[in-house]
Amino acid sequence: MVTPEPLPPQPAVRNAPDRPDGRAYVVRGDLDLAVDVARATGRPLLLRGDPGSGKSSFAAHVAWQNGWAYHEHVVTSRTQAPDLLWSFDHVRRLADAQAQRLKPIDAYVEPGVLWKAFAPRSARAHALRALADRRPRMHGGRRPVRTDTADLCAQSVVLIDEIDKADPELPNGLLVPLGSRRFTLSQTGLDIEPEDDARALVVITTNEQRELPEAFLRRCLVVKLEHPEPEELVEVARAHVDAYYRPFTDADLLLAWELAEVVRDLRDNAERRAQRKPSTAEFLDAFHACRKLGIRVADSDERWRTLRRMALLKQDNVA
Structure with a gap:
């Protein structure tokens, strides 16, 4: 068994204006209760409010405070619902095809934030298999990759940031995955099922630049963050x-x-x-x-x- 190569040193965030670690946050109003209700019902927590009111940093704070895993996806105008579930590297696959070194289709699929939260062991195992497929072969076979997932955190917080930036079809496309916590990979047909011990708090933020669909709002718990006194x-x-x-x-x-x-x-x-x-x-x-x-x-x-x-x-x- 070969131990995975260590990650490169991470940049220091001490002087960063928008720190992602969640340590410095003052919880106001009904936010603590909102988290409890969201976890009890399994519903996403939609935070409304002006930019800079603390919506995004709240998600990181909940993860830090409880020692849970943290995943985030910042929405853009080009974001589509599947991007939050998985991504497919078309560019790499085309390059490999042109170089006549095409890998199995799974090697080009990367788990998204919701896959990591709803089925963390599945996402980890898939990522490791894909990494093994992309590594050079040694001694006539694939270079082995560690697949132990026992240390994964089953509880997590997912931040879907600024959902109002996306096309209105994005919220509608998330209704089924957020409700059932299962989905199917279109490239492979693989069904991703939620893992029994995985508990994910999904926090979604909106600056209210665009009205969200009523069907989506009905499936969320909504909290408005006002300006602090x-x-x-x-x-x-x-x-x-x-x-x-x-x-x-x-x-x-x-x-x-x-x-x-x-x-x-x-x-x-x-x-x-x-x-x-x-x-x-x-x-x-x-x-x-x-x-x-x-x-x-x-x-x-x-x-x-x-x-x-x-x-x-x-x-x-x-x-």
């Missing part, structure tokens, strides 16, 4: 500092409150003018910039006026 923004800032920097000082607390009040006023003003409101993510950008650069939240500070315009307003013609 100032005291909640302060707790968000505290969570990020505690998770990544430490310590959260009295100066940080004062800065967080000053920025939270600015954001509240800007949101009130934006609502009156029917304009875009600054998001929680933008509040964090301003907080980290002020904290690291020593910028004071004061109109007399030219750097603050510039930062306010760049990070929060993002409209040159707004005072």
Whole structure:
């Protein structure tokens, strides 16, 4: 038995503005109950809200908090329902055919996020077989690949991010797979069945740029994420500092409150003018910039006026 080659070192995320690990998240409102209800009913959890309100990072937080596996797929205008179940590498197959080294059809199929969540052992075994088919042959046979799946996590969180970016047929195409948790690979005819011990929480986000089909909404639990109040923004800032920097000082607390009040006023003003409101993510950008650069939240500070315009307003013609 040959041990799989180690994965290459993963890039550090300490300085990344949108951290994917889920450690720094403040759960608000009914989100904890929503997770319990979604798991009890087996229904997807659809999170609505403005961009930057914390919808996507909530899924990563649930996975991190519970020690569950985490899978995500960011939807684009070209995404189709099967892309969330599996993908087929047409380009590689064409190249192999032209080079007269065509592999078995399974070698070009890659499990998608829902396959990994609904049938993790099946997805892992398939991925390893495909890898073995693609590796060079040694000593007259295939190079062996480790197929032990005992260490797989049966519980997982799947994030389907920004589903409203896709064609309306995407949500309709997911009705059966999300309901039955089974599907058939069109290239091979293989039926993928849900594994008894696999429990998956499916979190779907929408920025409400496009109306979702009623049939899809009926099959989801829906939660609206509102903009946090100032005291909640302060707790968000505290969570990020505690998770990544430490310590959260009295100066940080004062800065967080000053920025939270600015954001509240800007949101009130934006609502009156029917304009875009600054998001929680933008509040964090301003907080980290002020904290690291020593910028004071004061109109007399030219750097603050510039930062306010760049990070929060993002409209040159707004005072």
